[in-house]
Amino acid sequence: MGQQLFVITGATGTGKTTVSRYLTEQYGMPRVVTHTTRPMRPNEVAGQDYYFETPASFKKLHLIESVTYADYQYGSSREGVERAWETSDQVSIVLDTKGALTYWQTFGTKITILYLTISDASHLQARLQGRGDQQQMIKQRLASTEYRRDLKLPQALLDVAHVIVNDDWAEAKHQIDALF
Numbered sequence: 001m002g003q004q005l006f007v008i009t010g011a012t013g014t015g016k017t018t019v020s021r022y023l024t025e026q027y028g029m030p031r032v033v034t035h036t037t038r039p040m041r042p043n044e045v046a047g048q049d050y051y052f053e054t055p056a057s058f059k060k061l062h063l064i065e066s067v068t069y070a071d072y073q074y075g076s077s078r079e080g081v082e083r084a085w086e087t088s089d090q091v092s093i094v095l096d097t098k099g100a101l102t103y104w105q106t107f108g109t110k111i112t113i114l115y116l117t118i119s120d121a122s123h124l125q126a127r128l129q130g131r132g133d134q135q136q137m138i139k140q141r142l143a144s145t146e147y148r149r150d151l152k153l154p155q156a157l158l159d160v161a162h163v164i165v166n167d168d169w170a171e172a173k174h175q176i177d178a179l180f
């Protein structure tokens with residue numbers, strides 16, 4: 001099959017990180033660690049969940065793409081992808097939909113896109129609270145244009161992405177297992 005990159009995308013709280021962890025545990029697939037200027041959440045580990053950057057250190061990085069999401073910067077490097085591919089032919093990366101589009105245009109057939117969604121988006125706030133996000137961060141996130149944008153799969157990815165409905169985790173896992 002050769003080198004493959006599984007891009008996990010979707011709105012905040014839909015389960016992108018949960019899916020990426022499952023792919024690591026179940027399929028031994030490492031995740032590409034990306035960079036962000038957002039503050040670290042409780043339970044996050046620097047260098048494992050993200051490389052946490054200051055605006056100044058972020059500016060110095062050599063990134064293939066970067067985005068602003070709810071007022072913070074996020075970005076990924078080709079070196080990060082190559083490094084993950086050194087340990088496994090199949091790796092995953094968690095991106096917003098804008099990044100997913102860029103990766104599709106950059107890596108073409110090496111990419112498989114999983115788009116996470118949920119039938120009733122009003123449940124997302126409770127999921128973010130359950131995750132332990134600060135109330136102010138949740139408000140800022142849910143008010144962002146990026147959040148609203150990512151609730152819908154971009155037109156250009158309609159025929160490309162595999163849609164996983166994550167209303168129920170056991171059910172979502174079945175969909176992922178069927179795909180693999």
Ligand SMILES: Nc1nc2c(ncn2[C@@H]2O[C@H](COP(=O)(O)OP(=O)(O)O)[C@@H](O)[C@H]2O)c(=O)[nH]1
Binds near residue numbers: 034065075076097
């Ligand atoms: N384009 C792009 N998006 C990223 C990158 N790293 C993380 N993201 C996305 O940025 C958004 C915000 O991430 P995060 O603050 O961890 O929030 P979460 O989605 O609620 O877990 C999510 O859609 C991530 O998938 C990156 O390097 N590039």
Ligand SMILES: Nc1ncnc2c1ncn2[C@@H]1O[C@H](COP(=O)(O)OP(=O)(O)O)[C@@H](O)[C@H]1O
Binds near residue numbers: 011017168169172
């Ligand atoms: N199907 C589900 N039902 C209920 N809670 C879920 C489900 N999937 C994930 N969660 C929980 O929702 C929260 C957000 O999931 P997460 O994977 O961090 O989302 P994302 O990375 O897309 O922001 C986490 O606390 C996670 O454990």
